[in-house]
Amino acid sequence: MESGGFDFHIVFHSIPFLAKGMGLTLLLTVLGIAGGLVFGTVLALARLAPFKVLSFAAGTYVNFFRSMPLILVIFWFYFLVPLVLGQEIGAFQSVLIAFIMFEAAYYCEIMRAGIQSVRVGQAYAGEALGLTYPQNMRYVVLPQAFRNMIPILVSQAIVLFQDTALVYVVGLSDFLYSADIIANSENRLMEMYITVAIVYFALCSWGQFQVRNLQKKFAHE
Amino acid sequence: MFNKFTIATVVAALFAVMTATTASAQEGSFVLKRIMERGVINMGHREASVPFAYIKDGKPQGYSIDLCNKFIEKIKATLKMPSLKVKHVAVTSQTRLALIANGTIDMECGSTTNNLTRQKQVDYLPVTFITGTKLASKKGSGITEIEDMNGKVIALSQGTTNEKAVKRIMKAQGIKIKIVNVKDHPQAWLALTSGRVDAYATDDVLLYGLISKSKNPDQWQVTGRFLSYDPYGLMVPRNDSTYRRIGTILLADLMRSGEMLEIYNKWFNPGPTNINMPISDTLSTAFVIQALPH
Amino acid sequence: MMRGALRVGLSVVVLLGLTGCAGDFRYNWQWSILTCTSENIDAGCIGPYFYWILQGLWWTIAVASAAWVIAFSLGSVIGILRTLDKPILVVVPFVKSPIYFRTRWIGTSKGIITVDVGWFLHGFANIYVTVFRNVPLLVQLFLWYFVFPELVPHDAGMWLKRDLPFPEVSTAIFCLGLYTASRVAEQVRAGINSISRGQQYAAMAIGLTPVQVYRYVLLPVSFRIIIPPLTSDFLGVFKNSSLALTIGVLELTAMTRQIEEYSYAGFEAFTAATVLYIGVTAIVMGAMRIVEARVRIPGMISLQAK
Numbered sequence: 105m106e107s108g109g110f111d112f113h114i115v116f117h118s119i120p121f122l123a124k125g126m127g128l129t130l131l132l133t134v135l136g137i138a139g140g141l142v143f144g145t146v147l148a149l150a151r152l153a154p155f156k157v158l159s160f161a162a163g164t165y166v167n168f169f170r171s172m173p174l175i176l177v178i179f180w181f182y183f184l185v186p187l188v189l190g191q192e193i194g195a196f197q198s199v200l201i202a203f204i205m206f207e208a209a210y211y212c213e214i215m216r217a218g219i220q221s222v223r224v225g226q227a228y229a230g231e232a233l234g235l236t237y238p239q240n241m242r243y244v245v246l247p248q249a250f251r252n253m254i255p256i257l258v259s260q261a262i263v264l265f266q267d268t269a270l271v272y273v274v275g276l277s278d279f280l281y282s283a284d285i286i287a288n289s290e291n292r293l294m295e296m297y298i299t300v301a302i303v304y305f306a307l308c309s310w311g312q313f314q315v316r317n318l319q320k321k322f323a324h325e
Numbered sequence: 326m327f328n329k330f331t332i333a334t335v336v337a338a339l340f341a342v343m344t345a346t347t348a349s350a351q352e353g354s355f356v357l358k359r360i361m362e363r364g365v366i367n368m369g370h371r372e373a374s375v376p377f378a379y380i381k382d383g384k385p386q387g388y389s390i391d392l393c394n395k396f397i398e399k400i401k402a403t404l405k406m407p408s409l410k411v412k413h414v415a416v417t418s419q420t421r422l423a424l425i426a427n428g429t430i431d432m433e434c435g436s437t438t439n440n441l442t443r444q445k446q447v448d449y450l451p452v453t454f455i456t457g458t459k460l461a462s463k464k465g466s467g468i469t470e471i472e473d474m475n476g477k478v479i480a481l482s483q484g485t486t487n488e489k490a491v492k493r494i495m496k497a498q499g500i501k502i503k504i505v506n507v508k509d510h511p512q513a514w515l516a517l518t519s520g521r522v523d524a525y526a527t528d529d530v531l532l533y534g535l536i537s538k539s540k541n542p543d544q545w546q547v548t549g550r551f552l553s554y555d556p557y558g559l560m561v562p563r564n565d566s567t568y569r570r571i572g573t574i575l576l577a578d579l580m581r582s583g584e585m586l587e588i589y590n591k592w593f594n595p596g597p598t599n600i601n602m603p604i605s606d607t608l609s610t611a612f613v614i615q616a617l618p619h
Numbered sequence: 620m621m622r623g624a625l626r627v628g629l630s631v632v633v634l635l636g637l638t639g640c641a642g643d644f645r646y647n648w649q650w651s652i653l654t655c656t657s658e659n660i661d662a663g664c665i666g667p668y669f670y671w672i673l674q675g676l677w678w679t680i681a682v683a684s685a686a687w688v689i690a691f692s693l694g695s696v697i698g699i700l701r702t703l704d705k706p707i708l709v710v711v712p713f714v715k716s717p718i719y720f721r722t723r724w725i726g727t728s729k730g731i732i733t734v735d736v737g738w739f740l741h742g743f744a745n746i747y748v749t750v751f752r753n754v755p756l757l758v759q760l761f762l763w764y765f766v767f768p769e770l771v772p773h774d775a776g777m778w779l780k781r782d783l784p785f786p787e788v789s790t791a792i793f794c795l796g797l798y799t800a801s802r803v804a805e806q807v808r809a810g811i812n813s814i815s816r817g818q819q820y821a822a823m824a825i826g827l828t829p830v831q832v833y834r835y836v837l838l839p840v841s842f843r844i845i846i847p848p849l850t851s852d853f854l855g856v857f858k859n860s861s862l863a864l865t866i867g868v869l870e871l872t873a874m875t876r877q878i879e880e881y882s883y884a885g886f887e888a889f890t891a892a893t894v895l896y897i898g899v900t901a902i903v904m905g906a907m908r909i910v911e912a913r914v915r916i917p918g919m920i921s922l923q924a925k
Binding site: 183184192195273274275277288290291 | 423428512
Binding site for chain 1: 644749750752753754755756757758759761762765766769851854857858859861862872886889892893896897899900901
């Protein structure tokens with residue numbers, strides 16, 4: 105270590121810049137969760153649907169994305185999305201699409217387990233009342249499935265929040281990358297990384313605490 | 326005499342001539358065509374290549390950025406479209422090639438070595454900087470040449486031309502050096518200053534930059550002969566000679582008029598980061614040779 | 620309706636992708652570079668790229684497997700510790716207390732000091748899981764590789780930096796193992812808690828000791844239940860090992876990047892890596908399915924999802 109040891113002044117000076125990065129991280133997380141949840145639910149319904157082709161296609165999709173490292177997925181999407189759309193779009197949009205497509209595979213599995221956790225009798229009862237398949241899903245199965253799944257969904261959201269750190273590979277200024285830029289330009293890698301670790305830890309622990317509260321709440325009901 | 330029809334014909338003819346001149350400027354050039362369609366020039370730039378392209382006060386600046394801005398002005402003049410917008414796209418050493426290939430950026434402004442292998446995928450404007458691999462080590466460590474590293478530890482950035490050069494010399498001369506792979510320059514510098522390695526080998530200009538930013542600049546030294554030859558150039562899409570020629574003309578003009586030297590001195594002698602590198606004989610010769618006449 | 624739309628949408632995306640690739644993609648495909656086995660400038664081989672990919676694959680498998688061994692053993696222990704709900708009292712030898720006192724974790728009775736080791740172990744396990752789950756792996760890798768050696772005594776730090784064999788690989792294995800252990804621990808805990816209390820009481824009623832209850836009743840059942848989520852964590856180790864490139868481990872993803880830097884033919888290398896990752900995943904999934912079938916208890920209804 106060069107003499108002089110740790111100097112955390114630089115951290116305080118760069119709070120506005122870091123806050124901007126954190127804003128991007130949070131935005132990416134929220135939009136990623138929202139998009140992933142919608143697309144994931146669609147995938148889960150497709151996987152459980154009584155049509156072979158559809159459930160096979162959805163299953164292939166899920167297995168494909170679950171076997172790829174996120175870092176490669178981000179890379180591929182960053183380069184291929186502009187080609188598919190036929191026009192260049194920003195790094196943020198490409199990465200967001202990558203996260204939605206990737207997380208959907210995981211949300212699909214969570215949703216599937218959630219739908220299967222609803223007792224079969226409930227679905228039969230819905231059918232007996234004369235509900236169609238979509239109605240049955242919409243009014244009977246999904247509301248219960250969502251409730252059962254909330255703690256796991258929030259846990260996955262925390263994982264996604266941490267995963268957004270990977271966008272550094274395409275040079276998008278999220279929280280970690282912003283910290284990295286400052287660390288590099290000021291030559292203070294140690295201080296910045298320790299700060300980053302503490303911030304992530306605090307936010308994720310808070311999230312985990314909320315999960316535990318939710319679990320307790322649902323256990324009591 | 327002049328009925329509506331004739332006037333319309335004349336206007337149409339005039340319009341056709343005008344579009345024809347614009348069209349001739351971008352004829353056969355997919356990049357210029359793309360720029361006209363988008364109304365935007367996408368400038369890819371590195372974010373931490375001091376002093377070539379780096380972010381200061383939220384905007385990219387540096388030696389390569391200055392040259393790119395001149396290039397952009399020239400493009401606007403050629404297309405007669407002064408209102409073209411410029412969009413900055415941050416790139417890294419891992420994304421630069423793919424972003425040129427998939428058409429996202431129209432030029433890359435950073436510190437990219439021009440070599441023959443890379444020319445299979447991209448084209449380069451004339452050489453604007455010349456550097457090579459050297460060693461950075463602690464003063465008093467007794468390291469000057471690569472041969473002094475026998476039995477010691479060296480940091481190398483994955484996949485760089487510097488790594489290639491050092492490995493080739495080690496193999497040719499039978500020197501045994503332990504290699505520690507690092508991701509980028511700051512990590513390499515951390516490995517060196519924390520004592521994990523005895524030396525770091527990369528382009529000498531980057532080493533001077535790292536030292537000028539370190540906590541104790543007078544503790545570190547850059548030594549040895551050049552272990553490789555690394556000419557830098559601005560990167561442009563491949564197979565578009567019309568587009569590339571705009572840049573070639575621009576740089577030849579700058580080099581002939583001596584303006585190039587002024588831009589060089591602005592960034593390197595001593596430069597905003599105090600890098601203090603007067604122009605080398607090789608580079609000033611390169612400027613003379615590349616100043617082609619009209 | 621929705622399903623039809625989805626299928627059409629997917630086909631459109633695929634078609635657009637194909638035309639897009641054929642259309643404006645100004646890339647000079649050089650698939651032959653993947654077969655480079657020696658340096659041959661004329662053939663575009665600056666290095667033996669083929670062996671680099673194999674080497675990268677080997678490091679990916681080595682790092683992931685070694686990390687999984689750590690993760691599985693440590694994670695199991697920590698998961699079990701987290702399910703402890705009864706005090707484990709240990710008598711402190713040779714020390715007698717003249718006064719009577721009692722707290723949650725330490726107490727005296729007849730002058731003998733007893734310590735509730737279970738309370739400490741349980742607390743340790745909780746803290747461990749909280750810390751390792753709540754910091755991104757990328758940051759943890761950096762902390763272990765660069766910050767940790769500065770925090771230990773100087774000589775130990777220098778040893779870590781200079782004499783540790785394969786420093787970046789060892790650090791990556793260690794870090795990935797500790798990180799994944801926190802996830803395995805959560806699965807183990809969930810598995811044990813999912814077994815109905817009745818089984819535990821039944822085991823105690825027939826006179827098993829707490830250790831025997833775990834050894835013969837709780838663990839055999841819970842480990843079978845959690846095979847699917849554990850498979851997912853095992854795959855996660857392979858995928859996460861790609862992050863080790865940030866501290867300089869030349870695993871598969873790092874090698875593909877190195878090939879890109881050398882040859883500027885990155886897409887070919889990325890494609891190769893993608894195919895290899897999918898292959899590794901398929902093999903691991905298949906292997907775990909065989910394990911699951913082998914260890915299935917006859918007559919027990921499979922608790923996992925379809």
